[in-house]
Amino acid sequence: MKYFNHIFYTTGLLFILSYTSSCDKLLDVDLPSNIVTREDVFSDPINARTAVNGLYAQNLFDNRMYEYIPLFVSVIADDAYHTSTSFDPLRYNTYTPTDTYIGYLWQYPYQSLLLCNELIEQLSATSVFSEEEQREHIGEAKYFRAYGYFVLVNLFGDVPWVKSADILNTTLQPRESKETIIAEPEGIIDDLKYAETALAASENSHTRVTKAAASALLARTYLYHKEWVNAEAKADEVIRTSGYELDPNLDNVFLRTSKEAIFSASSSASIPSYVDRTYFAVYCLNANYLRLTNDLVNSFEESDLRAKKWLKNEGAYYHSWKYKRNSASSAGAAEDLVLLRLSEQYLIRAEARAQQGKLTGADGAIADVNAIRDRAGLEALPETLSKEETLHAIENERRHELFLEEGHRWWDLARTGRIDAVLGAFPDKQWASYKALLPVPSEEIDKNQNLTPNPGYGSIAN
DSSP states (O other): OHHHHHHHHHHHHHIIIIITTOGGGTTOSOOOGGGSSHHHHHTSHHHHHHHHHHHHIIIIIISOHHHHHHHHHHHHTTSEEESSGGGHHHHTTOOOTTOHHHHHHHHHHHHHHHHHHHHHHHHHHOOSSOHHHHHHHHHHHHHHHHHHHHHHHHHHSSBOOOOOSOHHHHTTOOOBOHHHHHHSTTSHHHHHHHHHHHTTTOOOOTTSOOHHHHHHHHHHHHHHTTOHHHHHHHHHHHHHHSSOOOOSOGGGTTBTTOSSEEEEEOGGGSOGGGTTSOTHHHHHHSTTSEEEOHHHHHHSOTTOHHHHHHEEEOSSSEEEOSOOOOSTTOOSSOBOEEEEEHHHHHHHHHHHHHHTTOOSSTTSHHHHHHHHHHHTTOOOOOTTOOHHHHHHHHHHHHHHHHTTSTTHHHHHHHHTTOHHHHHTTOTTSOOOGGGGSOOOOHHHHHHOTTOOOOTTSOSTTO
8 A cells, every 4th residue: 555655646746747758757766755655745735736737647648548448449339440450359349358458448447546536535634725726626536536437337337436545445346336336426427516516616728627527527427327307408508608619610629729629638748749749649640550440431421521621531541630740740730639529518418308309499409410510511400300310310420520539439339229230230340239348357357356257258267
């Protein structure tokens, strides 16, 4: 436990000083012994604020969780593939409990969660901040904790619910139900509600967690949890009151100056060679990494501006062209990795309204879909669509609007029950229904005798 705390406080305190020089050397420094204790960090407001900055470093830059999710999860769906055969288990849905990339999708969220829990515990006990600032920083930590569990339950289902930083008492936790982690006190919804309130007066930029970011993730959570009324209300609140707007120019959506980016990972806080450009662009634009499937490319309507602006034709294949700066010599305006943006809120509100039968009129689902289609240069959908036709149209718009952003396509197919029909139709995918939940990594089961495999994956010997 003492070793864990040493690493945590080192990471938090030295992030600003050492991370910009080299992400690989974050811990390779000689440390004065008097700056790594809990008492020193949380008895000084400057050190405590730096520890909070370390939370952003851990989530957005150090373990790259926000980049690895679209990098891996887009591939297990039908939007993209990797050229390297080492990613074939993801591409063909032949993943097993021993696959490295499955392990990453489990390990990185839990690394984040331990830091979140540590900050929540220590910030709750410190007296170095005003009550408002104390709640603000706890709200930031609770946002990241909520997101970590959002990822875990939507990839693995039931998972250990770790709410303490004391790893000696949490290492052997059994799995808790997905429903409990989402809806019970201190769960995802509870944490996001706290963050909303705590960050209400925050004036942080879109590269820090704000009330709008907490509300946007809460709207998404309500949608996934099938709380249609709450999902509609929360998305509507974000659309009407957050101050963000759909950017009419698709070329601007992923720039630092984007009008609709609610929360982004700042590339200016990354390693020097990636200032003003996202590392994720390297995965998208390098011929040896991520390519878009023909199925995705061919699914765009001919006049869709997103196909013209956000796809890059390389002759035999297409890349994502949402981010355009992938090298130090790339020209163009500064880009940040957009994690939450307003267009998703329109599509959340549309789906929630459609599920309630609210299809037509200014406050109907079809109007929301048409707001996104209009920005993409497409004709409006008619108001004669049925509920099922509207839901199918929303699914298509989500695919075309949000491809290679987080794990949207995979999560959409899984949560709507459409995954068997869609992925089962690909002859090169070895699809089976149980694969809608990823396997619990064998390494984790080896370490925790109370963990059980997900159905279909057999014993840990597989």
